[in-house]
Amino acid sequence: IRQGMSEVVFCEGKTEQQVLKIFERMIEKGEVNIIGTRASKELYEYLKENLKGDIDYYEAARIVCAKRVEVKKNPKGHVAVVSAGTADLKVAEEAAIILEILGNNVKRVYDVGVAGIHRLFSHLDEIQSANVIVAVAGMEGALASVVAGLVSKPVIAVPTSVGYGANFKGLSALLTMLNSCANGVAVVNIDNGFGAAVVAHMINSLANGNL
Amino acid sequence: IRQGMSEVVFCEGKTEQQVLKIFERMIEKGEVNIIGTRASKELYEYLKENLKGDIDYYEAARIVCAKRVEVKKNPKGHVAVVSAGTADLKVAEEAAIILEILGNNVKRVYDVGVAGIHRLFSHLDEIQSANVIVAVAGMEGALASVVAGLVSKPVIAVPTSVGYGANFKGLSALLTMLNSCANGVAVVNIDNGFGAAVVAHMINSLANGNL
Amino acid sequence: IRQGMSEVVFCEGKTEQQVLKIFERMIEKGEVNIIGTRASKELYEYLKENLKGDIDYYEAARIVCAKRVEVKKNPKGHVAVVSAGTADLKVAEEAAIILEILGNNVKRVYDVGVAGIHRLFSHLDEIQSANVIVAVAGMEGALASVVAGLVSKPVIAVPTSVGYGANFKGLSALLTMLNSCANGVAVVNIDNGFGAAVVAHMINSLANGNL
Amino acid sequence: IRQGMSEVVFCEGKTEQQVLKIFERMIEKGEVNIIGTRASKELYEYLKENLKGDIDYYEAARIVCAKRVEVKKNPKGHVAVVSAGTADLKVAEEAAIILEILGNNVKRVYDVGVAGIHRLFSHLDEIQSANVIVAVAGMEGALASVVAGLVSKPVIAVPTSVGYGANFKGLSALLTMLNSCANGVAVVNIDNGFGAAVVAHMINSLANGNL
Amino acid sequence: IRQGMSEVVFCEGKTEQQVLKIFERMIEKGEVNIIGTRASKELYEYLKENLKGDIDYYEAARIVCAKRVEVKKNPKGHVAVVSAGTADLKVAEEAAIILEILGNNVKRVYDVGVAGIHRLFSHLDEIQSANVIVAVAGMEGALASVVAGLVSKPVIAVPTSVGYGANFKGLSALLTMLNSCANGVAVVNIDNGFGAAVVAHMINSLANGNL
Amino acid sequence: IRQGMSEVVFCEGKTEQQVLKIFERMIEKGEVNIIGTRASKELYEYLKENLKGDIDYYEAARIVCAKRVEVKKNPKGHVAVVSAGTADLKVAEEAAIILEILGNNVKRVYDVGVAGIHRLFSHLDEIQSANVIVAVAGMEGALASVVAGLVSKPVIAVPTSVGYGANFKGLSALLTMLNSCANGVAVVNIDNGFGAAVVAHMINSLANGNL
Amino acid sequence: IRQGMSEVVFCEGKTEQQVLKIFERMIEKGEVNIIGTRASKELYEYLKENLKGDIDYYEAARIVCAKRVEVKKNPKGHVAVVSAGTADLKVAEEAAIILEILGNNVKRVYDVGVAGIHRLFSHLDEIQSANVIVAVAGMEGALASVVAGLVSKPVIAVPTSVGYGANFKGLSALLTMLNSCANGVAVVNIDNGFGAAVVAHMINSLANGNL
Amino acid sequence: IRQGMSEVVFCEGKTEQQVLKIFERMIEKGEVNIIGTRASKELYEYLKENLKGDIDYYEAARIVCAKRVEVKKNPKGHVAVVSAGTADLKVAEEAAIILEILGNNVKRVYDVGVAGIHRLFSHLDEIQSANVIVAVAGMEGALASVVAGLVSKPVIAVPTSVGYGANFKGLSALLTMLNSCANGVAVVNIDNGFGAAVVAHMINSLANGNL
Ligand SMILES: Nc1ncnc2c1ncn2[C@@H]1O[C@H](COP(=O)(O)O)[C@@H](O)[C@H]1O
Ligand SMILES: Nc1ncnc2c1ncn2[C@@H]1O[C@H](COP(=O)(O)O)[C@@H](O)[C@H]1O
Ligand SMILES: Nc1ncnc2c1ncn2[C@@H]1O[C@H](COP(=O)(O)O)[C@@H](O)[C@H]1O
Ligand SMILES: Nc1ncnc2c1ncn2[C@@H]1O[C@H](COP(=O)(O)O)[C@@H](O)[C@H]1O
Ligand SMILES: [Mg+2]
Ligand SMILES: [Mg+2]
Ligand SMILES: [Mg+2]
Numbered sequence A, B, C, D, E, F, G, H: 001i002r003q004g005m006s007e008v009v010f011c012e013g014k015t016e017q018q019v020l021k022i023f024e025r026m027i028e029k030g031e032v033n034i035i036g037t038r039a040s041k042e043l044y045e046y047l048k049e050n051l052k053g054d055i056d057y058y059e060a061a062r063i064v065c066a067k068r069v070e071v072k073k074n075p076k077g078h079v080a081v082v083s084a085g086t087a088d089l090k091v092a093e094e095a096a097i098i099l100e101i102l103g104n105n106v107k108r109v110y111d112v113g114v115a116g117i118h119r120l121f122s123h124l125d126e127i128q129s130a131n132v133i134v135a136v137a138g139m140e141g142a143l144a145s146v147v148a149g150l151v152s153k154p155v156i157a158v159p160t161s162v163g164y165g166a167n168f169k170g171l172s173a174l175l176t177m178l179n180s181c182a183n184g185v186a187v188v189n190i191d192n193g194f195g196a197a198v199v200a201h202m203i204n205s206l207a208n209g210n211l
């Protein structure tokens, strides 16, 4: 992205003033679209009031987006975003919204953790027909392996920090995903829905002849 | 066990002479049956030659057993021993043989790792009808969660040290199993097939009115 | 549970509105009884006001329960819940209350840590006569080993995060329990009183011919 | 792979007899091509003597391959395999050979670690024109970030266990790659050249309309 | 320093009263200049009001300084302080300000992380002509290696705690820097801009014939 | 010791020639008694042949000792050395022999691990009447807590590396002992029977008015 | 203690009401003196108002003490409490006050960290003449080794959580102390001034013929 | 170095043939002097026989050196290499020999660990008069802090993997050195005598006006 046509700002740990200034500087430099991740509703409202032009907010994903030009679409096929538990939702949505902003069709398959594996099987079609799958799971993170065992497309796995005790803030899910005995799994950092979306977007663009 | 009617010796790291002496002393003390785990074939041959009375060897399980009296059987139901990959076999067999020596019916369901989940589903009956399941898996250890999600019986999970890199000698599978989001999973030490068998034996005995 | 007749919600990290909505949806779906763990008193009061029908609160256990139908009892025998220090109480109570809601007789043996081992010995009867023991301990977690050395029933060990410094938020007790040299110990996640209760309930049900 | 048209055997820790048996069973089942990774020269010679039909050996990559049918080629574009130091070569070759066996054009750009960054820049063309890049590095693993900062294609990063001391057998490079501040990086397990190749093959196949 | 002509106080975790008392006691003892690191603006204002004589505040660096005498300058050459991301700024400024207070010429080269490596190359002159470089980076910390590969002067690397997930509060950058395959890198503690500045000051003083 | 009247050499990792030379040099310098720990039988035989004067070997403790003068005895009371399993014996003996060489009465209470706690209780007298107790245990290391709960004298705890899996080479027992909820426990390094003996010797000497 | 004549309550994490109730119950049971550690000033004031009889507060040590009877003194010799930095003071004071309450003479030697080792040497007499030394240090924790190298008495080392970054909340000082190459060092948990005091009190009592 | 006038080869893990080939290729490319670190005596003898021209071996340092041209000397001042125990010698010698090959005067101050701190003090002159100090220590690694507290020059600290148990292969010394509360310490990787030598050489060259 940074190296492409949108610029992305990691808002966590920055003041509202700092984020505003970064957005303004980028718009001046002629950046096409500017996305802010880990953005609170308060930040959004501050930007809306102070920034010239439109700005959108995706609450569940904690994303703000100042869209200035149209992006190139990836019309062929879709990216499936699969997630395990309700607490993993905000990471899954971070991935899904970034993917949509970048022009991809997204199919969400949420709450299909391995404890209720039948729910996963009832959505197999949407998953198997995707060009690439983003698999988001915390706790023991087994979802990525199960999904990868069922498809022949690349699976970008996102461990989340959801859990407690021997979860060690996501370490458990991270190790699970790195050790997947199913083929076709590559992993990004804990809670990094954004990073997974970028890789998945690149893959879907390649599949669409767009990269 | 130790506190019950069989005595179990952990042979790894002991010399043949030491193991022999321990076996002899126990037989003298009137111990009923003596089991040795982590026993090499060489150790078995040494014991066979030097110990009074019969001794059996279970090669895949690395177990020697000097059976002296009959054990109380658990005739009702069975224990399912489920394992993921071929490299997990020796831990699974350690559990299975201990269970059989202690008088339990065992159904082995091997090589049903999540990368080929259909193999697991084709053995669902044997797993769901068990009184208790021992689930053995290395790498990412997702098998325990998947199995526990499909049954309503206790699952005793055994992480194995099978894997490399970010597996950290079984830590990955251990954390996965401790963080299982499926209900009914309890965990023993890495590679501890014996320990899982003892717990499963106790549970099956309770189900048989034998404890 | 999830797979059985009660549904359990992990309330920590969810808003009051979210928990209410989940409870309502489950009641609609005809779920029999709905349990919420890690529930604050505030959450309970919010639910009491807004949910149709009765709801109970178990303060020490931090559990809310919307009971709708009677559960199948386990009349034979009991489950012993043993705990080490006063700070371990809330995890022990989480286990005990879940066990009682699921229909088990529970005997509590609290504050019997190994620093005052005579207290443990004065309750040996209640522990040895149980079908299964839940052993809850933080700090060094030695209680599980000591108990398992004294009984021939399965011990479900729950490490707690009680302690400081080299305790590493429960890691110390967790490792202690996984390495127990006494037989018959299986372990659940740090502070997971709920998980231990589910396994113990399954075992007691098997002993009662109820599973 | 497993789920596709080739079957892959992880040979490390298996006896020659076990590997032979697995190869024979797979050929019987009609598997098209069988690949063995982490195969010693001795194993290769044993298989050559005992297995019906041809078998190839790629020494630097430690791979044996019993090719039985032609694979579908990915004629458009190539995969770049980039590696840092000479000690990383065997992991890089594992990736490169797997990619070639699966029908991809591979461009090797070796020994371009960040300590001599000019060597990397003199091969920028081959890297930037690839559909996907496999970046292999041990020690501090900075190569993946540097490469990802220079291209707009997905980078599959493989940390290696090359290093000593605070390298902790590859942990250092693994964490570096997971924390990459450059976009488009996804990571596989330490030393897992094979796993990276499978993901890269899937991506290149999507770019070729082959998946 | 402590052993030299300035005394430095680590203010974090001390009350305003405690810091004041320490400053007063040192001034009495005839200490020349007193520096306080990790000082909030509130602390500065408290000291300004209550301490006899002047006191300066460097907000971005979180440093207070009660300058009482002139320091010996290092007129020849400069120290380059290089940093990766905006979030690393406060650590970089801690280093830069300490260096300036101690009498060194400092050139700041900020926001030159490896994701946008061209920015680094456009400042190569300032970096290569320095006597010593302080390289500050969080996330994966690759900057230190890249810089050391481009210069023949010592690089004092400061990992920062900037990042999340598998960053483990700076561990990732710390390991990266310790494992640098480029020559001439030595490392200080996570976020220890002050410590790096002291080492760099000593080196620059040696180059100036001042130590 | 080093600072006192005996000199101790850690023999592991040194060649026979190096150890010989160190012993000779010390004897020349007039050191009274020279002890070598972690000494193999081969090393002992080499020293016996090549060193002037007598040398003793304690096989179970892996200790060589070139005694040259009499040590001051601690006639009052004794030190109890308590150990858990047979595999802990060599560390326990290292402690016991060092204590005896330094002039202390030692009572050995071995194989009293918590899995068979009655064995511990049948030796309570010897333990409670000691001036100081050295408690040696691997696996989960619970012995130190149990012993400290039963006595009012200092307990010097020695974790051993006995165990496997989640034992992490003694880390489990080490953490257990550091987190002991019983009073009066202080801990030395994993497998450091020697270090515990020195501390216990100092304490017993103080109790005897000898230090 | 617990097993002796005073009872000690760990107040952190308990409500004022809970602590009051524990104190009252103990006084009823006829406990002689009751000590509360990790007690805030607020807690002290609450107890003072609500508890029958006198209660003292030691602010720097965060200790409350309801003294009811006189303790047996250790008149011969003293215990030295040595500490490194100002931030270690509260742990050092916890040790010193507990020692004094238990009847020991205490000599405090504070702020003698190894960065200013001359300060340590100017107090050598007080340290070398003690019966036992409590050495308290955070950061790198080198003080314990340096002190133990200078005395022939037991050193009870207390690592503190003072530090940041690669200190990992006291792990650094803990490991340093466990690995001390000086003889006579035994270690307690991070920040456990209380635990060190109990061991030191036992040793001093033995030296006084009081145990 | 790599970037300078000598090329350094890390020989560990390379075959004799591979090292020979690298040396030959470098000599052809006109590299001035070629150094091999971690070289066994066997490797040296192989190179001596097969390489054109002279080659030297430094056994204690495990270094081979094919010197072809004279290096620029650093005539002013010296580098002090200070080490703690005899087992640290090979790392200290690696540093010392590299420094000498690069043209520096080196003063070795060995076996001055903190357990016998008087030995350190008797060499204070050689240490305080150096331009830069390389401090090598394993176990608890306290030497670096003690030295840095006594001098006002930069200290390059090298933790070694000497130790056992809670040493965790050098982690203990590494953390100690990173957390040093003395000023002027910068750290290199565990056992990296070479890396420390390069940094120290750069600093000494700056002090000599040679860089
Ligand atoms: N949620 C996120 N997780 C990880 N990286 C992100 C995230 N959001 C933005 N980034 C990256 O962080 C960079 C911006 O960081 P900064 O300069 O601190 O705003 C962008 O180039 C993105 O690649
Ligand atoms: N205290 C608890 N600890 C661990 N797991 C729990 C706990 N309470 C509920 N659960 C599990 O978490 C699941 C619900 O998670 P959620 O969907 O996030 O509410 C249930 O199916 C339970 O199995
Ligand atoms: N500061 C402290 N650090 C460690 N242990 C303590 C401390 N204060 C009290 N204790 C121990 O904790 C026990 C009381 O714990 P509790 O029952 O939770 O109040 C006492 O028996 C003491 O041995
Ligand atoms: N003992 C050593 N420790 C760390 N790095 C070294 C050592 N010896 C050589 N090196 C570095 O390793 C590089 C050579 O690595 P290689 O290409 O694997 O031979 C050289 O440029 C040196 O900077
Ligand atoms: Mg797949
Ligand atoms: Mg289930
Ligand atoms: Mg038992």
Ligand SMILES: [Mg+2]
Pocket: A001, A003, D147, D148, D149, D150, D151, D152, D153, D182, D183, D184
């Ligand atoms: Mg890129």
Ligand SMILES: [Mg+2]
Pocket: E147, E148, E149, E150, E151, E152, E153, E182, E183, E184, H001, H003
């Ligand atoms: Mg350089």
Ligand SMILES: [Mg+2]
Pocket: F147, F148, F149, F150, F151, F152, F153, F182, F183, F184, G001, G003
């Ligand atoms: Mg006691």
Ligand SMILES: [Mg+2]
Pocket: F001, F003, G147, G148, G149, G150, G151, G152, G153, G182, G183, G184
């Ligand atoms: Mg001493």
Ligand SMILES: [Mg+2]
Pocket: E001, E003, H147, H148, H149, H150, H151, H152, H153, H182, H183, H184
């Ligand atoms: Mg200094």
